[in-house]
Amino acid sequence: MKILIINPNSDLDMTKAIQETSNSFVNEDVQVVCKHTPNAPKFIETYEDQIRAAPGMINLVRENEEEYDGFIIACHCDPNLDTMKEITKKPIVGIGEASMKLTSFLGHSFSVISMTKQSIPNKEALIRKYHLQDALASVRAPENEVSGGSDEEKFFEVAKTAIEKDKAEVIVLGCAGMTGLDKKLEKRLGVPVLDGVVCALIILIGLIRYDVSTSKIRRYKSS
Numbered sequence: 001m002k003i004l005i006i007n008p009n010s011d012l013d014m015t016k017a018i019q020e021t022s023n024s025f026v027n028e029d030v031q032v033v034c035k036h037t038p039n040a041p042k043f044i045e046t047y048e049d050q051i052r053a054a055p056g057m058i059n060l061v062r063e064n065e066e067e068y069d070g071f072i073i074a075c076h077c078d079p080n081l082d083t084m085k086e087i088t089k090k091p092i093v094g095i096g097e098a099s100m101k102l103t104s105f106l107g108h109s110f111s112v113i114s115m116t117k118q119s120i121p122n123k124e125a126l127i128r129k130y131h132l133q134d135a136l137a138s139v140r141a142p143e144n145e146v147s148g149g150s151d152e153e154k155f156f157e158v159a160k161t162a163i164e165k166d167k168a169e170v171i172v173l174g175c176a177g178m179t180g181l182d183k184k185l186e187k188r189l190g191v192p193v194l195d196g197v198v199c200a201l202i203i204l205i206g207l208i209r210y211d212v213s214t215s216k217i218r219r220y221k222s223s
Contacts, residue, residue, distance in 0.1 A: 001208055003201070004068040005034040006060050006084075007176065008053040008075045011042050014177050018074050021179045021197050030205060034074070035060060045119060050079035061088050069208045072200045074176045076112075077122055086220040091207040095196030098203045099172045100132055106192045107169030109137040111162035113155050114174040117141045123174060137168035152181055159189055170194065 005022060007015045019034040026032055037056035041049045057080055061071060071092040073081055078094030085092050103110035112123050123139045140162050142154045155178065162168040171193045173182060182195035207213065216222040 001030045001205065002068045003030065003032045003070050003072065003204060003208075004060070004064050005032060005072040005074050005197070005200075006057055007034060007036045008040060008050075008057055008073060008079050009042055009044050010036050010038065010040045011177075012036060017179050018176055018197055021195065022201060025198050025201055026205075032201070033068075044075050044077060044079055045116065047122075050077070054080045054083065057084065058087060061092075065090065070204045072197070072204055074197055074200070076174045076176060076196050077119070077126060082220070085214045086216075089213060091204060091213040093200045093204045093207070095176060095200045096126060096174075097130055098199040099194045099196040100127065100130060102194060102199050102202070103170040103172060103192075104135060106194075109135055109166075109168055110170040110172055111137045111159070111166055111168035112139045112172045112174040113158050113162070113178070114139055114141040115177065119174070138162050138166035139174070140166075151178070152184055155181060156185055156188055159185060159193070163189060163191060172196070 005018055007018055015034050015036040022032040037053050040053040040056050044050060061084055065088055070090050073094045076096040078096040081094040114120055114123055120139045120141055127133055127136050140158045142158055159171045169191055171191060173195055179195050179197050182193045186193040214220055
């Protein structure tokens with residue numbers, strides 16, 4: 001089985017981190033390759049960023065259609081995911097959709113930990129798109145995004161607040177850049193903490209083995 005993970009941004013360090021997380025999760029019968037998107041912004045934060053990333057993402061899917069069994073979009077806002085689902089016959093999963101939908105198996109309510117306050121409305125809109133608003137406890141980001149301290153400590157404090165004040169039972173890491181923090185935070189928080197990259201792999205590997213892909217009879221046009 002061969003899976004291509006598309007990092008919608010052009011950040012090579014984030015691409016490497018996603019690759020390392022993937023390698024540590026899959027077995028030897030699954031080969032995962034993570035590629036950044038050429039000519040894309042270094043970070044996907046705005047709707048304009050998503051549009052600027054689209055041409056490169058489309059090319060990556062089309063150029064690798066025959067070589068890979070499925071695709072993952074490794075950005076928690078699931079940029080251009082509908083377009084990607086439409087242009088390939090292979091199964092394709094966004095890490096945002098995967099991680100937030102998996103929370104229903106693990107707890108009554110979930111909170112998303114976002115990188116910045118500006119991205120909170122985007123996350124809330126995406127949650128409504130996926131009809132998950134009734135299970136949402138909150139979307140939170142660090143109060144002071146430029147303060148010192150490690151990423152782990154910043155996101156721990158935010159997640160702790162979501163659990164204590166918002167009654168979240170599951171924490172979702174709301175950025176591929178947080179990959180690798182899940183088990184560290186889970187141990188300290190005492191609740192499930194979901195890394196979207198791993199969640200997408202769980203779902204995509206299952207879809208590939210079950211030999212099913214996106215329906216093209218109504219919402220998505222057959223390519």
